[in-house]
Amino acid sequence: MEYNEEDYLTISGIQSFTFCKRQWALTHIEQQWEENALTAEGKQVHNRVDQPFIREKRDDRLIVRAMPVKSNKLGITGICDTVEFIKDENGIEIHGAEGKFLVYPTEYKRGRPKAGYEDIFQLVAQAICLEEMLLCSIEKGGIFYNETRRRIEIPFTDELKEQVKVTVNKMQDYYRRRHTPKVKTGHHCNNCSLKNICLPKLMSKQSVKKYIEGKIAK
Numbered sequence: 001m002e003y004n005e006e007d008y009l010t011i012s013g014i015q016s017f018t019f020c021k022r023q024w025a026l027t028h029i030e031q032q033w034e035e036n037a038l039t040a041e042g043k044q045v046h047n048r049v050d051q052p053f054i055r056e057k058r059d060d061r062l063i064v065r066a067m068p069v070k071s072n073k074l075g076i077t078g079i080c081d082t083v084e085f086i087k088d089e090n091g092i093e094i095h096g097a098e099g100k101f102l103v104y105p106t107e108y109k110r111g112r113p114k115a116g117y118e119d120i121f122q123l124v125a126q127a128i129c130l131e132e133m134l135l136c137s138i139e140k141g142g143i144f145y146n147e148t149r150r151r152i153e154i155p156f157t158d159e160l161k162e163q164v165k166v167t168v169n170k171m172q173d174y175y176r177r178r179h180t181p182k183v184k185t186g187h188h189c190n191n192c193s194l195k196n197i198c199l200p201k202l203m204s205k206q207s208v209k210k211y212i213e214g215k216i217a218k
Contacts, residue, residue, distance in 0.1 A: 003075030009171055011069070011078030011125045014164070017171050018118035024171070025180035026194050060087040062097060069129035074168045080126045081108045092136045103130055105141040112147050117163075119143050120154055124164045127156050 009028065017024035026032045056063040062085040070077035085094055085101035094101050107123045120143070127138045142151040174181070 002072045008075050008077040009175060011076050011122060014125050014167060015118045015122040018121050018167060019116060020183060021181050022183045023194055025174060029175060029178055029180055061085060069126060069133060071129045071132050073132060074165065075172060076125060076168055080105050082106045092134060103134060103136060103138050105130060106144060108144045110146045112145055113152055121164050121167060123154055124156055124160050128161060128164060
């Protein structure tokens, strides 16, 4: 299935959807958002990287920053923080450059590596877009974490790519139905910028009546 560009979802939303489907729906379907210290820090990290249309040459590689990408097949679009084109005989030709190159996307994140797959899925989605646009196969990419100052290399397996495609299809289904789900709450809700909009306590086992009574009693 191919999508019209006005219906494309953002690649960055995959990270949010994988972390919490309700958070994603509140932001991307209901258009609700609040800033907190963590989201502000994340923006600062990306502002240091997202300098669009800058193309830099270093030894055997070309580095492109803030590269727009999209997939017509999945209906997603977004920006790659950096894409490195590394000279290699097994790679592809790049317009305006001599030789052949392998493609290596890198995403920049605040904090440390996460226990879940949200950052990995976002990077893999970027790779899927690049493969479709450049007619190539991309074997790996990296995620640079600002707190640890380290880049973690991620192999792009067929299993990972399939998981991302399934995830995007779910996002498209929710978006078409304008569906905002209820989800299992937990400690992760405390750091969410949408905590005051989502009201996770109302989704717990206690009734709305008890929740309101408890607030009045305080």
